[in-house]
Amino acid sequence: MMKVIKLLMLFPLLFFCGLAQADMSAGLAKIQDAWAIANYQTPESRQEQAFETLVAEARKLAEAYPDSAEPKIWLAIVLSTDAGVTGGLGALGKVKEARKQLETAERINADALNGSIYTSLGSLYYQVPGWPIGFGDDEKAQQYLKKALAINPDGIDPNYFYGDFMLEEGDYPQAVKYLEKAAAAAPRPGRELADKGRKAEVEQKLAEARKKI
Numbered sequence: 001m002m003k004v005i006k007l008l009m010l011f012p013l014l015f016f017c018g019l020a021q022a023d024m025s026a027g028l029a030k031i032q033d034a035w036a037i038a039n040y041q042t043p044e045s046r047q048e049q050a051f052e053t054l055v056a057e058a059r060k061l062a063e064a065y066p067d068s069a070e071p072k073i074w075l076a077i078v079l080s081t082d083a084g085v086t087g088g089l090g091a092l093g094k095v096k097e098a099r100k101q102l103e104t105a106e107r108i109n110a111d112a113l114n115g116s117i118y119t120s121l122g123s124l125y126y127q128v129p130g131w132p133i134g135f136g137d138d139e140k141a142q143q144y145l146k147k148a149l150a151i152n153p154d155g156i157d158p159n160y161f162y163g164d165f166m167l168e169e170g171d172y173p174q175a176v177k178y179l180e181k182a183a184a185a186a187p188r189p190g191r192e193l194a195d196k197g198r199k200a201e202v203e204q205k206l207a208e209a210r211k212k213i
Contacts, residue, residue: 024061024064024065024070027064028070031054031071034057035077035194036193037050038051039194040193047085048082048086051081054078054082055078055079055082058078059075061074067108068108068109069113070105072105073101073102073112076101077116077120079094079098080095080120082094083095083098084127092133092134096135098124099121099124102117102120103121106121114155115150115151115155116157117148118144118147118148118151119144119148119155119157119158119161122140122143122144122148122161122165123145123161125137125138125140126138126145126165138169142165148162149162154185156182156198156202159182160179160182162178163177163181163182163209166178167205167209172209172210173213175205175209175212176206179202182198183203
């Protein structure tokens with residue numbers, strides 16, 4: 001009888017956990033869609049305001065689910081994109097916070113979102129200036145990007161960023177190899193706008209790399 005009572009007491013807990021997970025997933029989908037619109041469809045003159053609003057929304061989601069890695073990853077993605085849009089002295093603070101969010105997410109669930117933690121950390125480390133201005137580090141960038149590829153070898157984002165990193169390093173054959181793989185990546189359900197925008201970036205970088213060979 002006690003086992004039955006304990007089981008019945010557990011049902012509401014499981015129900016509410018399921019609701020919380022569904023709410024978080026819905027929040028993440030909203031952030032993903034808004035990021036794609038802000039990044040790929042919003043005029044440059046309005047992007048700064050769009051990302052300022054999106055950072056606030058992503059921060060609320062991350063604070064609502066402090067024990068989940070996924071909202072922290074997306075807060076980091078939004079912050080780092082916002083830093084690229086706004087530039088200036090404030091950009092460094094945003095990328096530092098993005099790195100901190102990713103490192104916290106890694107401690108919670110390193111494999112969350114199919115290796116997105118390592119894709120994002122890798123891209124930060126090769127795009128942010130090095131010392132004494134920032135924390136950029138090409139060696140760390142390569143380590144993180146290779147970790148991302150190990151988790152998601154056929155994904156568009158890890159192949160794009162590793163290809164772009166190879167392009168910046170001057171290894172043009174490797175850049176072409178990974179950018180071609182990014183171009184051939186399977187579409188992601190629900191991420192059509194993001195895929196379209198990323199594919200355009202891939203083709204631009206691929207043309208640049210091919211010219212260098």
